[in-house]
Amino acid sequence: MPYEAEISRSNPSCFIFLLDQSGSMADSFGGDPGAGLSKAQKVADSLNRLLQSLVLRCARTEEVRDYFYVAVIGYGASVGSALKGSLAGRDLVPISQIADNPLRVEDRVKKEDDGAGGLVDRKIQLPVWVEPTANNGTPMTQAFAKAKVLVQDWISAHSNSFPPVVVNLSDGEPTDGDPSSTVDSIRQMSCADGTTLVFNLHCSSSTASRIMFPDSDIGLPDQFAKALFSMSSVLPMRAKEYAVTSYGLNVGEVPRGFVFNADIEAIIMALDIGTRAANLR
Numbered sequence: 001m002p003y004e005a006e007i008s009r010s011n012p013s014c015f016i017f018l019l020d021q022s023g024s025m026a027d028s029f030g031g032d033p034g035a036g037l038s039k040a041q042k043v044a045d046s047l048n049r050l051l052q053s054l055v056l057r058c059a060r061t062e063e064v065r066d067y068f069y070v071a072v073i074g075y076g077a078s079v080g081s082a083l084k085g086s087l088a089g090r091d092l093v094p095i096s097q098i099a100d101n102p103l104r105v106e107d108r109v110k111k112e113d114d115g116a117g118g119l120v121d122r123k124i125q126l127p128v129w130v131e132p133t134a135n136n137g138t139p140m141t142q143a144f145a146k147a148k149v150l151v152q153d154w155i156s157a158h159s160n161s162f163p164p165v166v167v168n169l170s171d172g173e174p175t176d177g178d179p180s181s182t183v184d185s186i187r188q189m190s191c192a193d194g195t196t197l198v199f200n201l202h203c204s205s206s207t208a209s210r211i212m213f214p215d216s217d218i219g220l221p222d223q224f225a226k227a228l229f230s231m232s233s234v235l236p237m238r239a240k241e242y243a244v245t246s247y248g249l250n251v252g253e254v255p256r257g258f259v260f261n262a263d264i265e266a267i268i269m270a271l272d273i274g275t276r277a278a279n280l281r
Contacts (some may be wrong), residue, residue, distance in 0.1 A: 002194030003236035004266030007067050007163040008281045012156050013162035014069040014092055015054070015275060017047060017141045020170035020203070026134035027171075027205050030262050036251030039203050040132035043169050046267040047072065049132050054275065055099040055127075065157040067280050071150055075143035077135040079264065084131055091150060102127035137175035140168070144182045151189050151196050163191045167274055169267065171203040173224045183231040195238070199257035199274045200228040200266055211260040212270070213243060225260050232258035235273075242276045 007013050025040035037045075051070065058067045069092040074082030081089050083235045085103035106128055109121045144166075149163045208221050213235060217226040235243070235255045243249045247269055259270045261265060 001237070003197075003238060005160065005193035005270060008135050008142055011066050011161050012067050012069060012094075012158070014071070014150075014158075014164045015071065016092075016147045016164060018147060018151055018166065018168040018170070019043065019047065019072060019074045019082050020134060020140070020142070020168075020172065021074045021082065021133040022175075023076070023134050023136055023170055024138075024172050024205070025076075025132075025203075028206065029203065029261075037162060038132060038134065039171055039205075042204060042264040043267065044128075044132040045126070046141045046271065047169070048126060049268060050121075050271040050275070051098055051129055052127055053175045053271055053272070054095055057280065058095050058099075061198050064099040065098040066096050068095045069093060069154075070095060070098055071147075071212040072130055072134060073143055074130075075264055076133060076137070078278065079139055079142045079146055079279050082133070082155045084129060085128065087251070092154065094131040098129065102129055103131070104128050115156050116268050122145075132192065133208075135263045138170065138172045139176040139184060140174035141176045141179040144168070144179045144186065148182055148186050148189075155189055155191055155196075158191065159222050160192045162193045165197045165199070165274060167199045167201065167271065168228075168230070169201045169203060169262075171205065177197065177230050178227075178229065180231055187233055188229075194236070195233075197233045197257065198231060200232045201259045202228055203267070205263040208261055210263065210266055212249055212266065213251045213255035213273075214258065214260075215254045215256065220260055229243045229256055229258045229260075232256040239273050239276060245275045247273070 180267045217229045
């Protein structure tokens with residue numbers, strides 16, 4: 001069975017996040033106007049929460065073990081690392097260094113179930129590695145080309161690892177050509193455990209209904225959403241089972257790693273499902 005390789009310090013895996021930082025990310029999510037936060041802010045929050053979750057999953061006793069290496073590539077006014085602070089400019093970074101080097105830690109308020117049918121506010125701390133940015137066009141093709149180089153280098157050095165996972169978070173059509181051939185070549189690159197996985201989370205301004213992990217492009221409202229669907233990998237069995245058992249999602253036989261009209265909750269859910277593909281040892 002593919003996508004079953006053990007992930008350990010001696011056999012780590014990697015996540016490459018592609019983050020749309022184009023000007024349209026300053027807009028609100030569809031169906032969420034006037035909420036006061038832009039798509040750029042919400043996507044950055046989601047990604048920071050995901051990075052914190054990866055750190056916690058790799059924590060053992062008093063150390064964070066390097067089960068994962070992480071890259072965050074922003075694309076807007078330029079294409080390059082979106083990590084800030086002492087990690088600025090770096091591509092694949094071991095998770096222990098992610099843990100040790102947030103730009104800052106912010107105090108936030110999280111609403112939680114009070115056990116009596118209501119909600120209560122709980123103060124939490126959120127490390128920040130990525131800041132919201134919204135400028136210029138959408139050079140998605142260049143971003144995937146950057147990811148392709150990182151995937152090639154990773155597989156050359158880690159041929160027996162769990163395959164790399166590339167997650168693209170975007171709200172708009174590429175402004176630098178069609179990325180599909182580049183994405184196809186990424187999805188064909190393989191470790192012994194399977195081919196590289198590509199997820200696409202479409203953070204649309206449309207008010208159309210959210211669609212999670214569809215198995216066809218029927219119901220997707222435009223050609224760009226259908227193009228992102230076609231560029232997304234089929235969910236591995238373990239991720240599919242996690243989507244069903246942990247989130248109660250109703251997915252088809254061959255669901256793709258694609259989400260349309262992803263609000264912040266859907267982004268967090270999809271990122272969690274997409275990064276739960278194997279066990280850590």
